[in-house]
Amino acid sequence: MEAIDRIEGEVAVLDRADVDTDQIMPKQFLKRVERTGYGEFLFYDWFKDGEIELEAHPILVAGRNFGSGSSREHAVWGLYDYGFRAIIAPSFSDIFYSNCTKNGLLPIILDEEKCKLVASSGRAVIELDDETVTCEEGVFTFEIDEEIKHRLSNGLDDVAHTLQRVERIDSFEATGAANRGPDTLAL
Amino acid sequence: MPKTLFEKIWESHEVDADLIYIDLHLVHEVTSPQAFDGLRLAGRGVRRPDRTLATADHNVPTDGTPTAAMIADHLSREQVEALERNCEEFGIPLYSLGSDRRGIVHVIGPELGVTQPGMTIVCGDSHTSTHGAFGALAFGIGTSEVEHVLATQTLVQRRPQTLRIDYSGTLSSGVTAKDLILATIGRLGTSGMQGYAVEFAGEAIRGLSMENRMTICNMTIEGGGKAGMISPDEITVEFVRGRPGAPEDFDAAATEWLGMATDEAASFDREEVIEAPDIAPMVTWGTTPGMVAEVTSAVPDPALFDSPADQEAAARALAYMDLKAGTPLTEVSLDRVFIGSCTNSRISDLREAAAVVEGRKIAPTLKGMVVPGSQQVKVEAEEEGLDEIFRSAGFEWRESGCSACLGMNPDILQPGERCASTSNRNFEGRQGRLGRTHLVSPSMAAAAAVEGTFVDIRDWS
Numbered sequence: 005m006e007a008i009d010r011i012e013g014e015v016a017v018l019d020r021a022d023v024d025t026d027q028i029m030p031k032q033f034l035k036r037v038e039r040t041g042y043g044e045f046l047f048y049d050w051f052k053d054g055e056i057e058l059e060a061h062p063i064l065v066a067g068r069n070f071g072s073g074s075s076r077e078h079a080v081w082g083l084y085d086y087g088f089r090a091i092i093a094p095s096f097s098d099i100f101y102s103n104c105t106k107n108g109l110l111p112i113i114l115d116e117e118k119c120k121l122v123a124s125s126g127r128a129v130i131e132l133d134d135e136t137v138t139c140e141e142g143v144f145t146f147e148i149d150e151e152i153k154h155r156l157s158n159g160l161d162d163v164a165h166t167l168q169r170v171e172r173i174d175s176f177e178a179t180g181a182a183n184r185g186p187d188t189l190a191l
Numbered sequence: 192m193p194k195t196l197f198e199k200i201w202e203s204h205e206v207d208a209d210l211i212y213i214d215l216h217l218v219h220e221v222t223s224p225q226a227f228d229g230l231r232l233a234g235r236g237v238r239r240p241d242r243t244l245a246t247a248d249h250n251v252p253t254d255g256t257p258t259a260a261m262i263a264d265h266l267s268r269e270q271v272e273a274l275e276r277n278c279e280e281f282g283i284p285l286y287s288l289g290s291d292r293r294g295i296v297h298v299i300g301p302e303l304g305v306t307q308p309g310m311t312i313v314c315g316d317s318h319t320s321t322h323g324a325f326g327a328l329a330f331g332i333g334t335s336e337v338e339h340v341l342a343t344q345t346l347v348q349r350r351p352q353t354l355r356i357d358y359s360g361t362l363s364s365g366v367t368a369k370d371l372i373l374a375t376i377g378r379l380g381t382s383g384m385q386g387y388a389v390e391f392a393g394e395a396i397r398g399l400s401m402e403n404r405m406t407i408c409n410m411t412i413e414g415g416g417k418a419g420m421i422s423p424d425e426i427t428v429e430f431v432r433g434r435p436g437a438p439e440d441f442d443a444a445a446t447e448w449l450g451m452a453t454d455e456a457a458s459f460d461r462e463e464v465i466e467a468p469d470i471a472p473m474v475t476w477g478t479t480p481g482m483v484a485e486v487t488s489a490v491p492d493p494a495l496f497d498s499p500a501d502q503e504a505a506a507r508a509l510a511y512m513d514l515k516a517g518t519p520l521t522e523v524s525l526d527r528v529f530i531g532s533c534t535n536s537r538i539s540d541l542r543e544a545a546a547v548v549e550g551r552k553i554a555p556t557l558k559g560m561v562v563p564g565s566q567q568v569k570v571e572a573e574e575e576g577l578d579e580i581f582r583s584a585g586f587e588w589r590e591s592g593c594s595a596c597l598g599m600n601p602d603i604l605q606p607g608e609r610c611a612s613t614s615n616r617n618f619e620g621r622q623g624r625l626g627r628t629h630l631v632s633p634s635m636a637a638a639a640a641v642e643g644t645f646v647d648i649r650d651w652s
């Protein structure tokens with residue numbers, strides 16, 4: 005995953021609430037077993053029907069509860085592949101937010117008012133380290149979990165990071181604490 | 192110190208700061224291929240294949256296709272075959288096509304008895320919240336997290352806040368668990384539970400069967416909740432007893448499970464109270480599960496919503512659904528009825544629907560389909576003769592799978608078709624491009640099939 009430092013550029017706007025991952029990446033593209041190449045299928049039905057238009061700018065401003073519904077990470081792969089590097093919205097679904105942070109796509113929560121101001125500015129600069137979004141209409145700070153920020157700004161692979169703590173997992177299993185649930189799954 | 196069910200589970204699974212141990216990892220064909228590829232690329236193995244269980248459900252045709260190799264759609268076939276290869280390579284037990292234990296992942300976990308109280312359970316699927324009905328901490332994850340759990344049997348997680356929704360009183364006759372959760376989402380909104388591990392509690396919940404509790408926890412995600420859970424009690428224990436995955440020393444386990452229940456004096460970060468007797472049969476009218484109304488009411492007027500954003504969303508939803516504000520919901524006529532999905536395809540759901548259609552015929556203008564949640568549910572239903580009841584009423588009776596819940600397989604709506612569905616999502620195109628979905632309970636879906644329009648099940652006979 006690519007490290008994030010500063011994201012700068014024009015802003016695309018999708019002014020709708022509750023945009024779910026079924027819209028972002030429709031089901032027919034979930035049959036692919038690859039992880040790349042999803043950009044061309046982004047918002048497939050909405051684009052095809054001329055419902056919306058979105059320029060492939062680095063920053064997307066969206067409505068509340070963005071990414072709700074299905075856990076499909078394909079939605080994030082599509083947004084990233086299309087060209088977005090940050091998404092600014094009043095709120096995100098939990099799973100979608102987490103999926104973004106595993107793929108170097110920066111989710112930023114700003115209240116509705118500030119989202120509108122960033123959208124109308126048309127351009128913005130995001131500094132991850134300072135946790136700021138700067139646009140013509142002002143400088144807005146956002147909050148992000150320290151751990152997530154550390155991983156995003158260093159482009160760290162989650163699995164490698166956890167495997168550095170493997171003795172902790174070993175000892176947890178050794179205490180018998182990991183023995184909850186069925187004795188075996190070979191039923 | 193008194194603790195909540197959530198706190199007890201969380202604290203007994205903390206491996207390290209923000210790292211929790213996963214007791215059971217369920218896997219299906221759609222969200223796993225890239226995770227297995229990731230492992231191979233990095234030269235990593237699966238840490239606990241003995242804690243991992245896989246099934247094929249989203250892509251499987253429900254027409255009785257006997258093996259993965261015979262799936263007609265080549266992309267679906269490749270995906271199921273990839274799952275079979277991956278499970279073989281990494282030593283993961285799998286129920287694929289041809290297995291009599293196959294079914295929707297959230298139906299088979301409980302059915303096999305591998306879903307048990309006090310566990311942490313994850314799956315690359317948002318409706319993993321279903322398993323929380325047993326007093327487990329269960330939630331959906333993305334593919335990167337699937338890879339993380341495969342490699343480490345742990346998950347990096349920040350502790351969510353806790354919310355208890357207390358349902359006082361009992362549900363009225365004809366009103367079901369599905370109506371309870373739809374009414375709750377209608378009240379709190381599609382992001383009303385965001386960031387919370389939600390415990391459903393109170394008299395109305397205690398009186399419900401495990402199947403009904405699963406329906407409620409299943410749709411927690413539609414309210415934005417991280418996880419939905421219900422404290423284990425005797426009903427929970429009796430459900431698990433005798434199932435293949437039940438522990439050998441059952442009594443000792445049962446005692447421990449009952450001890451996981453939320454302590455009387457435990458406190459939550461947030462509490463909501465809902466009067467269960469006030470809940471009516473519900474029907475969704477829009478394109479999110481939060482756009483829902485009592486069956487006795489009319490399609491709402493977008494102009495009456497609070498914020499401009501909500502007004503716009505409602506107007507767009509009505510245009511997509513081809514509905515006019517003010518039309519009584521009981522005058523909305525249907526082209527399709529789908530009884531199935533991980534929300535409402537268990538044996539009790541099928542019994543509930545069968546009781547409504549027994550001795551009746553579905554409207555001739557309409558196509559009805561019943562899809563059991565698993566092969567075992569199918570066998571059980573057939574032993575009870577439910578298949579005959581559905582068939583002679585005019586329904587199609589299918590093999591198990593996700594089916595028309597999401598249309599990744601041949602069961603889809605045609606553009607413009609209107610469907611009463613017992614599933615969980617009425618998003619645009621969810622059941623097929625330009626299809627229109629109304630979410631309801633199994634008995635409401637069955638009665639709607641007979642009448643061709645929605646009816647109030649409470650006074651319908």
Ligand code: SF4
Pocket residue numbers: 248249295296297316318532533534592593596597614615
């Ligand atoms: S039945 Fe529907 S909601 Fe449930 S797992 Fe399958 S596709 Fe997802």
